[in-house]
Structures are given as C-alpha cells and as structure tokens.
Amino acid sequence: MWDQRFNVPEYIYGTNPNDFLVEMVNHIPKGRVLCLADGEGRNGVYLAKQGYTVTSVDQSSVGLKKAQDLATVHGVKIETVQADLADYPIEEGCWAGIISIFCHLPPSIRKDVHKRAVNGLASDGCFILEAYTPRQLQYKTGGPQSIDLLMDLPTLQQELNGLQIKHGKEIERQIEEGSYHSGLSAVVQIMARKA
Numbered sequence: 001m002w003d004q005r006f007n008v009p010e011y012i013y014g015t016n017p018n019d020f021l022v023e024m025v026n027h028i029p030k031g032r033v034l035c036l037a038d039g040e041g042r043n044g045v046y047l048a049k050q051g052y053t054v055t056s057v058d059q060s061s062v063g064l065k066k067a068q069d070l071a072t073v074h075g076v077k078i079e080t081v082q083a084d085l086a087d088y089p090i091e092e093g094c095w096a097g098i099i100s101i102f103c104h105l106p107p108s109i110r111k112d113v114h115k116r117a118v119n120g121l122a123s124d125g126c127f128i129l130e131a132y133t134p135r136q137l138q139y140k141t142g143g144p145q146s147i148d149l150l151m152d153l154p155t156l157q158q159e160l161n162g163l164q165i166k167h168g169k170e171i172e173r174q175i176e177e178g179s180y181h182s183g184l185s186a187v188v189q190i191m192a193r194k195a
C-alpha cells in the first residue's frame, strides 16, 4: 500500500518537516537520531540539516528512495534502512534521539516498538512523537481510518514507561503537511527524555 501511495513524483507529505518536530528539535542532544517510519524522508533530511547523524527506517523502498533524493537535493547524507518495524532491532543505548511522526502501527507492534525505543535511547536521549488520536476519526483530515491504529496519551504514557515525559498533550491543531494530512486534526504529542 505505501509503495503504491509513494509512487508519484510529488512528496505526498511535503518536503517540509513536521511542525512539532521543529518545535522540539533543540531538546535532542547532538548525535545519532533514528527516524521510525520516515517515509519520504522530510523529517530525517531536516534533522541531517541540523547536524544530526540520521538513520531513517521504513518498510517502503519507494519512500526511502525519495528520502535519499531529498537528502541529495539538500546536500546532506542519511542512512536509509528498509525494514518492517515489527522486527527491526533497535540498537540499544545508543540513540541521542528517536523520532516517531505519524507512525501508526497495530497496537501489539506499537507497544513492542516503544519498548525497544526506550531501550534504544542513550541516557539523556530524547523521544519525540506526534500521531493521530481516535478523535481524528471525526475530523476526516488525514490518518488511518481504523481506530486500532490510533493512539491516546494514557496508552503512550504506559508504553513509554522508563522515560520522563516532559511534554505530553492531546491537542487539536491545524495541519498542512501534504495532501494526505490537511486541516484541523486531533493529535497526541510527546517529548520525553531518558534519565
């Protein structure tokens, strides 16, 4: 499905980074950053431009090819890894940042990925997430149509046990991030740190 969706000349989520990531980027210590489900690479390329050493993981080879093209256009390098997050081994204790922007996985996989993300962060490492909540089903301005793939703050607080949540909010905000994410939206945002 994702290869098919990405197989068009334009960047369907745009080439600008996610607003919440831009707001929070200064909390990430300099070093290696892992972008989960980075798709066409708008967030990974942005982070590389800020001086981070970026690894972008996604299941879509078509998306990751576009991510590499975007990196070339911006004169930066990123590592891209094609993998299913269900079995992607997140290297332990080494990431200055782990980024999850609109990474909507089935709950059992999401829970496990979050556990691996907590273990993956170096001490002082920063986890940044923005995703649609179940309330987004009423807005019809983007995101998965299946409630199973949506997430709320209390669930994420449990799944990210081991991190100190510095910013954890469910909000409504205007999103203009490409043709598939457009309009007033219900999202959950997290910025958390490993002690």
Ligand SMILES: C[S@@+](CC[C@H](N)C(=O)[O-])C[C@H]1O[C@@H](n2cnc3c(N)ncnc32)[C@H](O)[C@@H]1O
Pocket: 002, 013, 018, 036, 037, 038, 039, 040, 041, 042, 043, 057, 058, 059, 060, 063, 083, 084, 085, 086, 101, 102, 103, 104, 105
């Ligand atoms: C809504 S897009 C978001 C892409 C990117 N994070 C952004 O904000 O532009 C969701 C991404 O999740 C990826 N994805 C979905 N399930 C995945 C899985 N099990 N393993 C790896 N990537 C996955 C898709 O390939 C797609 O690139």
